[in-house]
Amino acid sequence: xxxxxxxxxxxxxxxxxxxxxxxxxxxxxxxxxxxxxxxxxxxxxxxxxxxxxxxxxxxxxxxxxxxxxxxxxxxxxxxxxxxxxxxxxxxxxxxxxxxxxxxxxxxxxxx
Amino acid sequence: xxxxxxxxxxxxxxxxxxxxxxxxxxxxxxxxxxxxxxxxxxxxxxxxxxxxxxxxxxxxxxxxxxxxxxxxxxxxxxxxxxxxxxxxxxxxxxxxxxxxxxxxxxxxxxxx
Numbered sequence: 001x002x003x004x005x006x007x008x009x010x011x012x013x014x015x016x017x018x019x020x021x022x023x024x025x026x027x028x029x030x031x032x033x034x035x036x037x038x039x040x041x042x043x044x045x046x047x048x049x050x051x052x053x054x055x056x057x058x059x060x061x062x063x064x065x066x067x068x069x070x071x072x073x074x075x076x077x078x079x080x081x082x083x084x085x086x087x088x089x090x091x092x093x094x095x096x097x098x099x100x101x102x103x104x105x106x107x108x109x110x111x
Numbered sequence: 112x113x114x115x116x117x118x119x120x121x122x123x124x125x126x127x128x129x130x131x132x133x134x135x136x137x138x139x140x141x142x143x144x145x146x147x148x149x150x151x152x153x154x155x156x157x158x159x160x161x162x163x164x165x166x167x168x169x170x171x172x173x174x175x176x177x178x179x180x181x182x183x184x185x186x187x188x189x190x191x192x193x194x195x196x197x198x199x200x201x202x203x204x205x206x207x208x209x210x211x212x213x214x215x216x217x218x219x220x221x222x223x
Contacts, residue, residue, distance in 0.1 A: 043214040
């Protein structure tokens, strides 16, 4: 079945710097790649997603890139702010809406 | 998007007992999903619930332990049966209209 690997497990960046989280997936049939942000004690919230027919998508300070050949995708957060501190999950899905999640990255924004 | 509610929001249970978690969505959806999130861990899919048919369980999860009901297109229940402390976790339901998946607020279960 599908497997999603996520790195790093923990990431600390200085406020204002950029953060990059990387994921790889195993099933070449995967066609949808969402990213979720989960703050402590709250549900995961969808922050950005990309479909397999697109190589890059941007929404203000957040961008996602997809390399289908290499089967990897990345989340980029620029000009990080304290409120960006959270756990981020990548995920992959293929048509039947079932989503498989990566293990998560705990992002710390340092003052 | 979809508005999802879950009941209860949290519970503390004794080992050997069962708890049924309810999930209500504000719109009709074909599939509802049940996830488990253990402390500090990622989300693991338990099963997919389709209206009018038996749920489809992922590897490592069985119907006797996690029976699911799906009586209509806006509601589902997950029962955690014969609980042990290892079942302590957050249980979340979700729906995926248009492939974007939205989560309920979760049910925090503690088994003593």
